[in-house]
Amino acid sequence: MEPRHGAKGDTVVDFLMQAIQAGRFVPGQRLVEADLTAELGVSRSLLREAFRRLSAEGVIEIVPNRGALVRRLTMTEAMELFEIRLELEALAARLAAEKIADPGTRERFERRIAPIWEEVPRFSTSDYLAENRRFHAAVFEAAGNGQLVKLNSQLQLSLIMAQIASELTGDVMMESLHEHRVVASAILAGDAAAADAAIRGHLSRARDFVRAIRPEVFRAGRPGEAVPFSKAEFAGTIEKSP
Amino acid sequence: MEPRHGAKGDTVVDFLMQAIQAGRFVPGQRLVEADLTAELGVSRSLLREAFRRLSAEGVIEIVPNRGALVRRLTMTEAMELFEIRLELEALAARLAAEKIADPGTRERFERRIAPIWEEVPRFSTSDYLAENRRFHAAVFEAAGNGQLVKLNSQLQLSLIMAQIASELTGDVMMESLHEHRVVASAILAGDAAAADAAIRGHLSRARDFVRAIRPEVFRAGRPGEAVPFSKAEFAGTIEKSP
DNA sequence: AACAGCAAAATTGTCCGACAATATTGCCCG
DNA sequence: CGGGCAATATTGTCGGACAATTTTGCTGTT
Incomplete structure (x- = not known):
């Protein structure tokens, strides 16, 4: 081996x-x-x-x-990353909605996001982190743009979430899961405009949530500093x- | 030393x-x-x-x-990168237009792009490549988002240009320079919508130009292949x- | 007890040489 | 001329070595 x-x-x-x-x-x-x-x-x-x-x-x-x-990450870096992700994932969602008619793409996307339809009363933080990661990765992959998939990893979703994990409550995670469903539905319906709007809404709310977190969770100082x-x-x- | x-x-x-x-x-x-x-x-x-x-x-x-x-790059990769750059640089241009009121930002931006105002009848390919690189970098820097600047380097502008350099004609380069001026003017005027439109136009035309290049210039095969x-x-x- | 300063220890940066695994080239032969 | 095989070139990984730098620990002083 x-x-x-x-x-x-x-x-x-x-x-x-x-x-x-x-x-x-x-x-x-x-x-x-x-x-x-x-x-x-x-x-x-x-x-x-x-x-x-x-x-x-x-x-x-x-x-x-x-x-x-x-x-x-510093708070500033996290906010900068959200600003970029908003545009990039909106692009990915639009592309995904356009390409979802392709059977292969649809099949793979549905398989990847299957867990979000499960009716769970609540889940553990680590389950949520894994689900969240998979969902966003699935959107990027469905867009059918290889370079975009690579860039997704630079957007540090995992890092941000790991850093703020302690601040997550069951309610917040459930709300996020519901928003994922809205996004997924729009993509599966092939409605690019709706997918764009849904993902922007989801990410904006996530950004606002992170922005409100107590600053000790983040690194102090300016980005790139010692x-x-x-x-x-x-x-x-x-x-x-x- | x-x-x-x-x-x-x-x-x-x-x-x-x-x-x-x-x-x-x-x-x-x-x-x-x-x-x-x-x-x-x-x-x-x-x-x-x-x-x-x-x-x-x-x-x-x-x-x-x-x-x-x-x-x-393969042709596909180049097109994928253009698709991404369109969104990201449009974001950068909007942000730059909003932040140009700040004296420090304005001063730095003007200094970086100064060469584009020069009245040159025509320039060498390598001069153009350098100017082009500087101009786009300047837009990203003026946006004031550190993560965005880092991502710019992943968009491989230099690589694409180096690869197609032999196809560039004086006319194409002059046209590109003029478009840079339009973008710069919009940013300096603080008009985010105009800057957004100008950069999208510029990049769309550049993309179409690249798409029309004979395929031997690009790597054959699927992206990521042997x-x-x-x-x-x-x-x-x-x-x-x- | 708090603290400044210094020596000791820990840790990283870089180089060198070695050898196995793999790829490329050159050559021979039918 | 094309296929196949041996020789060569090149990369992958290791281990050790030593200097530069940071971190820790100690010591004496106020």
């Missing part, structure tokens, strides 16, 4: 990405090379390449001489292999 | 980026590690990190076991240090 020569780096990237999305590494947490090479059993070279890739994707940050840490950094800050959260 | 510890990698990235934009490395050309480490006097580790970063920015492509090559690859294809274009 060894991955073929040249694909080992992907394994490391996938591992880190999943660990971050699963919340094992939280925004702001430092990623120490020595610990991770020991745990993953790969060399520093490989780990550092993985860091570079994740950094380019905007998932982690590399501070010279201080290493890598899970990216923690990052506060100290081992003590996250002591104990980094698990070494016994 | 030694760059400080930890910034040497940036030097390599900058060098490669410039070499590509200057046309020394053309789309599709292979980048051999051994040659570049010899020329730049850096280790393979550093060069490979630079490759990873450029690959993440979409400037080069890394094919497992076959190394790095300057990215060469890349044709052979040393002979570019033999002699890779200069080794004597």
